[in-house]
Amino acid sequence: MLEHSLLYPLNTETRTALKLDGMWRFALDWNSEGDEKGWKDHIPGRDTIPVPASFQDFYTDKRIREFTGDMWYETDIVVPSFFKGSSVFLRFGAATHRAVVYINGEEVTRHEGGFLPFLADITEKARYGETNRIVVKINNELNETNIPCGLTITLSDGRKMVKPYFDFYNYSGLQRSVYLLALPHDSIEDIDLSYSVSEKEAAITYSVRTRGSGVVALSLSDESGREVASADGSEGVIHVKNPHLWQVGNGYLYTLKAMLRSGSELLDAYELPIGIREVRIDGENILLNGSPVYLKGFGKHEDSDIVGRGFNIGVMKRDFELMKWIGANSFRTSHYPYDEEIYRMADREGVLIIDEVPAVGLFESLANFFDAGTGKGAKSFFSKPTIPQLLEAHMRALEEMIVRDKNHPSVIAWSLLNEPESTDPNSYPYFKALFDKALELDVQKRPRTFAMEVNSSPTKCKCFQLCDFIALNRYYGWYILGGNEIDEAQKRFRAEMDEWEALHLNKPFIFSEYGADTVPSEHKLPSVMWSQEYQVEVLEMLHSVFDSYSFVKGEQVWAFADFQTTEGLMRVNGNKKGIFTRQRQPKDAAFLLRKRWLSLPVDYKS
Secondary structure, eight states: OOSSOOOOOOOOSSOEEEEOOEEEEEEEOTTSOTTTTTTTTOOOSOOEEEESSOSGGGOSOHHHHTOOSEEEEEEEEEOOGGGBTBEEEEEESOOBSEEEEEETTEEEEEEEOSSSOEEEEOTTTOOTTSEEEEEEEEEOOOOSSSSSOEEEEEOTTSOEEEEESSSSOOOOBOOSOEEEEEEOSSEEEEEEEEEEEOSSEEEEEEEEEEESSOEEEEEEEOTTSOEEEEEESSEEEEEEESOOOOBTTBOOOEEEEEEEEETTEEEEEEEEEEOOOOEEEETTEEEETTEEOOEEEEEOOSOBTTTBTSOOHHHHHHHHHHHHHHTOOEEEOTTSOOOHHHHHHHHHHTOEEEEEOSOBOOSOOTTHHHHHHTTOOOOOGGGSTTHHHHHHHHHHHHHHHHHHHTTOTTEEEEEEEESOOTTSTTHHHHHHHHHHHHHHHOTTOOOEEEEEOTTSOTTTOSSGGGOSSEEEEOOBTTTBSOGGGHHHHHHHHHHHHHHHHHTOOOOOEEEEEOOOOBOTTOOOSSOOTBSHHHHHHHHHHHHHHHTTOTTEEEEEEEOSBOBOOOOBTTBSSSBOOOSBOTTSOBOHHHHHHHHHHHHSOTTTTO
16 A cells, blocks of 8 residues: 555644645746756745646746646745654645655655645654745656656747647646645554445444554544444444435435544544445446436536636535536546545535546547547557556556545546557556456445547457446547438447447446537527537437437536637637536536436436
8 A cells, every 4th residue: 555644634633734725936947957956945036826726827928828847836834843743744635747845955755646645754854843945846748658648749949848648738736735734653544444234234344554553443423423333443343223324415424533542542533524335336237325326427627717727616616516406416537536625525415426547648649539539540559668657657546546535435436547549459458457456455346447439349449348337438429420410420329339238248338428519609500510509419319329228327428517628620729518618607508418317317227
């Protein structure tokens, strides 16, 4: 397991978590001279920038927005004198895509992977009761040895530029909160939980990993604060009589308090909100607490005006209210793990999450959204010499995601890749290693899948057998036979579904992406592509196909809201497949989906 816990930062009787968000000093390293000139001690200039946020959309200079390379952040903090005697860490919610952290000019950690937390141990480096300078060097270049994949080129004037193999903007920087943590030396490091449930009793199997000495005790309280069960020891089973089960739309949360004691002394305490629920696949059904559930919802992005991919608590609230209004019960964290606050909100709201590792772009194309969607031929991505190094980074990101998110009741499944080149014969051992690793890491043994583009057909895909359920990204009526050929698109779509049906896989299928681009201002009768009317027609056609196959147990339209992408002839200032605009206002298709989803029972097609 990871050296350090990724437990959500909390203030408790024994722990202190100070948020360091705010305006940090900021400098772009245009000439790649920061290391040589000692920027780790103090960065030049007087520019400041908000943390958390992406850096790109604050500026009016296009060269800054498209900057590729090293960027430097700096802030001064006082480490309280009473922290001395504790284990002291800096915790970064994310730094996209790789970071080196310095305190008072000394390197304390480095991390690669832009969407998951990491810790810097500053216990021995901090100056207690004094001002300390924190400097972070972040690099946002893309390559084929880290996820998400892409290229970094050099223009004729010497500037670098990224060429993503994915269809979303390469927002970068300190995009999530930064904390200063003080933890006891003898502490709770991690908690693993799994569940077996019925209406009359639930069994919670637990394992608590600790550092140092001490004896573990646990207390479970309901939402009123009443203790309903307790246990002693670092491993065991907690039995709960007549439990309030965590359900879709009713995210009932208990509080599990873990305590580490030495005699009568409390060494450490940590409180974890938990939902008592069980997830499994049974034949063609996705079961929550033994009852079938039909997924209705979205592929989403962390993306909004001005702050880009930076976490925005107001946007999060609006998004959940819109999901409730439209009748959605689920979403996929396309195409990377989201900020922890979003999972905590989903836990409370009873929303189901398919959690996706940032493995997008494992299909060599600078227009992946178009090439994959139209079935363009593959290029043997998994035979590249960079694959061993890429797999290592992929496995590390997978472990970090599962360790961080495993105790969220909202997380019901893992998505291990999005639109990879699974037709390459060399793909199977790569995929097999990931699927095995996910099963090993997750004590709840959640279902595993990957989102398949149209090349990953029943006859060509080498890896779909590994999936516990099948997730299809399909754009019939848009990339395939759009406009006046929409009737032909439906025939071809049904022909593909008949091929899947003939395999008798006895597994649930979901559509993890489907839809059409729509410019909100465009209306035309009769419809044309890009008009609001055409988006509605495409969705109606696709839904009629979904409804024709009993093994289809979910639909997550692409996408929740319009989002920013790299510039290109196929994109009008971003991807416009949103059911809502980027400003979170409904398009016509939102009312179609609201009518449909509110009418579909939770156990539709069971």
